[in-house]
Amino acid sequence: MxxxxxxxxxxxxxxxxxxxxxxxxxxxxxxxxxxxxxxxxxxxxxxxxxxxxxxxxxxxxxxxxxxxxxxxVRTFEESLEKKIERAENRVERFEQYAKNATKRAEILQSDFNKYRKDWSWLTQPYMNTSGGRSFRNHKEGVMRRYDKGFEEYKKSDYFLDRAATSQETAQQNQYLDPIYIQRQLIKVDKEIKDLEKYLPKASETINKIEEEEQKEKKLLRLEFFFDSLKRKNQEKAFLLVKLNELIENGVKVFDKKTLKNAFYIKSRGVWRKVKSVNQKTVTYLSYGKYYAKVPILEITDAVYKGDVFKIETHHLQDAFIITRMETPPIF
Structure with a gap:
């Protein structure tokens, strides 16, 4: 059936x-x-x-x-747990594959490692006799197995790389990065907005369809998008919780409101003097006559009036090195 x-x-x-x-x-x-x-x-x-x-x-x-x-349908957190579980299983599996490949390589190269200690075995010429041909076939077989051993070592390295990648997936370290979380929030917000705009119109269109078979197909697809909207809202809630945890642990997160009165901002390890703050970017002077923008998400620190710091020039033009000090600066 x-x-x-x-x-x-x-x-x-x-x-x-x-x-x-x-x-x-x-x-x-x-x-x-x-x-x-x-x-x-x-x-x-x-x-x-x-x-x-x-x-x-x-x-x-x-x-x-x-x-x-x-x-x-699984919730977002259930899907994430499932993803972590699968990644952990892959780590164990790939590590075992690597051990097996290393073991095979050692077995394949064991004969050569034993014979290479005998210099006469390495240097003995091939003779056109029954014994000489037998020795030649034996030696070539040992060398073939020795070469195959290197292929097994390459497989071992490959599986170890796969295990390391799966380990990164299992650890989910991206949720410790405020920039990643904020980018994901922007992406999820856009997807939620698009779905909320699409679903009412799609529902209205489907209700006008008279053919039952076609209507059933459309409804099945629409049900998937309703489930997707539910999951996206769950993902947004999860990301907000992770972001709040980082803020509680002292990680600095900036937006237009918090940068309104900033004099200098730090991005990609360099301090820049602020010209203006927009909704998503900060404008700063570059090369004396140009203005460049940096996304607010990439800002890791900021200096305000009343902060204590020392400013030095950087090898990049219009960039600075700022060190926080105990005596207040003069503006």
Missing amino acids: RTYTINADSKAVLNFDKSDYTNLSREEKQEIKKYFLFSRWSKAWVSKGKYINYSVQEVIKKFNFEFKGKEE
């Missing part, structure tokens, strides 16, 4: 017997593979797209898959 469900990631999951799949023609198998990937974990075919698009729906209709329900 052919059935399908919608999983927690809003993807279609096709379930049918292996014998049923085997009996399909080559063209039918290719059509399924075009829009679905086989998951060994769930032992089913999972759609490639982020949501059930029209192509996926056509495959479901063509092969007569019966709908068997929908899983509850």
Whole structure:
């Protein structure tokens, strides 16, 4: 029996017997593979797209898959926990792959490491005799295995790099960076605004459709976007919590209001004199006659009237080195 469900990631999951799949023609198998990937974990075919698009729906209709329900969509934090869990599993798996590759390399190179201590074995010429040909074949086999050992060491390095990348994913250090969080907030706010603008119009358009089959397809897609809006709001709340935690721990976060009375700002390790503050950027003098802008998100420090500091020139024109001091400056 052919059935399908919608999983927690809003993807279609096709379930049918292996014998049923085997009996399909080559063209039918290719059509399924075009829009679905086989998951060994769930032992089913999972759609490639982020949501059930029209192509996926056509495959479901063509092969007569019966709908068997929908899983509850994961919240943003649940998805993040799942992502961390998978990354941690990848770390363990890649580290084991690296150990196995290193072990294979040591075994492959063990014969040469043993024979190279004997200088006569390394320098002995090949003789055109039965014993000489036998020695030549043996030595060439040892050298081939020795070369293959280096390939295994390269595999080990590759798996260690993959493990390091997965470790970074598992640690989620990006949520300790206020610049990253603020950029993500801007991105999420835009996506929420676009969805809130799109969904009412889409709902109104779908209600005018009279053909039931087409209306059902549109509603299925619309449901995905309602779930997306819910997740984006959850992501925004999560990012705001992380940003507030950083501020409570002493991390400086600036905006137009806090930079209104700033004299100097620090960005990319250099201090600049403020000319004006805009909604998203700060304008400063560059090369004596030009004005340049820096995003407020990239500002890491600021100096205000009443702050105690010493100012020195920088090797970059119109840039400064500022050191905070105990005696007040004269403005």
